Amino acid sequence: MNDNPTPPRRPAALRRAATLPAWSLVAAGALAGALVGGGYGAVRTPVYTATGYVVAVPTAKSDPASALGFAQAYGRVATQLAVLGDAQVWAGVPVATLRDSVQAATSPDAPMIAVTATSSRPDLAADMANAVTRALTRHAADVQSATHVELQQFARATEPAGPSSASAGVTGLVGASAGGLLGGLLLLVRPRRRRPEPGRAASVPGPALAAEAHGQL
Structure with missing residues (x-):
């Protein structure tokens, strides 16, 4: 029986890595x-980003707190089918493209909605953002008599000068x-590199050598 079994060989890549x-x-x-x-x-493919802004303005029958609340509500419906269905006419792209490319964000402190669109074309990114803000203000105007809050365009989305990616x-x-x-x-x-094992300090004599040494005594 072998008391010192041969260790398993390492993969070639690991053996080479150990020498580097x-x-x-x-x-x-x-x-x-x-x-x-x-x-x-x-x-x-580079990605371009354009952002347009609309602001909620209270009428004479409303107040700033109501405008802030409706701004939050309009921000949630900006990417819904009712708005995107109208926006696709002005943007010239399908609703599915608008749904994948447009996002809306609101602020808890200001009655403002940011509509951001991304595209591989800078002009299309601006067109999609402006189309959604236009459709959103149209929908807000249809229910203004009930909400007493008006959505006005604050800043149009402009064609980005460089990619955002x-x-x-x-x-x-x-x-x-x-x-x-x-x-x-x-x-x-x-x-790690293996170090050579040190030799044994003393060797054990074999049976024949031990008998010969005993006979000489």
Whole structure:
């Protein structure tokens, strides 16, 4: 029976990693991550964002608190089918595109609604945001006699000058950071180099050698 069984062989990749300097794994991971991240940012379609604003104004039969409350309500219905169905005519895109591309946000302190649209075309992003704000003000005007609150356009959405998505440089930096972190984690799990086992201090004589030594006594 073998008292010293042969240890299992490590995978070739781990054996090679054990022979590399520590800094090389981090550097290689950062370089690979930068290449992947930069390449993704270069080939990805840019995204443009445009935002339009409308404000709720109380009439003579209402008050600012009511205007603030209706602004919250109109912000919730801005992306509903009743509004988007009218907005698609002015935007020139289907309702499904508006539903996926338009978001509305309100403020708890001001009776203002921000309508934001995203698209791969800067002009279409502005058109969709303006179409939704226009449809929303039309719907508010239809029920103004009951709500006593009027929605007015505060600022039109303008065509963005540049994309809102991250550039290739930013995605490259993110990839380099992630790759460097992965390389650092690999340092923690890579196997250490084996040191040669020291020889035994004394060897046990075999049976024949022990008998011969006993006969000489």
